[in-house]
Amino acid sequence: MIRVLLADDEAMVRAGVRAILAAAPDIEVVAEAGDGRQALELARAHRPDVVLLDIRMPVFDGLAAAEELRRAAPDVAVVMLTTFSEDEYISRALGSGVSGFLLKSGDPYELMAGIRAAHGGAAFLSPQIAHRLIQEVSGGRMSSQAAAKERIAVLSPREREVLALVGAGLSNAEIGERLFLVEGTVKAYVSHLLSRLNVRNRVQAAVLAYEAGIVSRE
Template identity: 50%
Template structure:
């Protein structure tokens, strides 16, 4: 059973999200929070597998809550579920360590898949978020592209191939098939690449790849 904490400051929406999450037989809501600070406290108390949270909340917003949870409890994956598709939230949340970014108009099955993917170490983005991410990551803002290219240059050829395939949205199994490698070898190359890039999840790694124009 995947244990989930839901954080949203709107009570009716929060109740609806809880019902949607628990409609899946393998997902269980173990706590609810109305602000980011309460969400961090619940994560500390319940040690859930996933924190599902909104971005704009009182006391502590979703971005600060993401940073706090990833710093204090890295075993808990963070999935954003929000109405906000803006530069103020998308890339900052993903760079802060969010494993996924979903919009509230997502289908129930997309929500369930997003929670499961986060636990599996993968990531899922709403289609509109993916398009926004590609555009934002492609902009050479404050030299990020140059830095990303320097970081990628430190990768071994096979590590680079794995990261490029990851940026194409492939799973580990699909990467293994593309590169004619064992899935365990893909995982090893990806872990080594992430250590060199200073990233902590697949989404952050894909962002670096897009910024370096590997994709």
């Protein structure tokens, strides 16, 4: 069972998310918070597997809470809930070590898939959020795809395969199954490609994979 802490300052949003997750047999909401400070307290008390954080909350927002959680509980996966109007917050969160970004108005399947991916050690981006992140990172330049392809040109064919599957939201175990590799080997590939691409985490790698156009839509 994947234990989830849900933090959002809007009670109706929390109710909607909770109702969606109630339909998932492998996900349990163990606590709810109305702000980032409360989320940190409840995370310490309940030790969830995944913390689902609204990216912008009053008093102590999701960005601050995510940064503190990554320091205090690095084994806890953090997934940010966002809207289209929060580009500045998304850009700041990109480097904070979160495991994914989910659109509040997105498909319920994406919500469950994102939580499962984060719990499995993978990165997950709602497709619309991936597109906005690419625009933000690239500054909207038409040459951004060419630049991304040039960046990944240093990778071996196998590393490119691994990067594409990271971008698709697969965990190391799932990548291993797809490519017939042991999980430890996949972990080494991921670590090496992050270093070669000079990206900080799997989310940044996933954005680059989307930008380069190598993520399968299957």
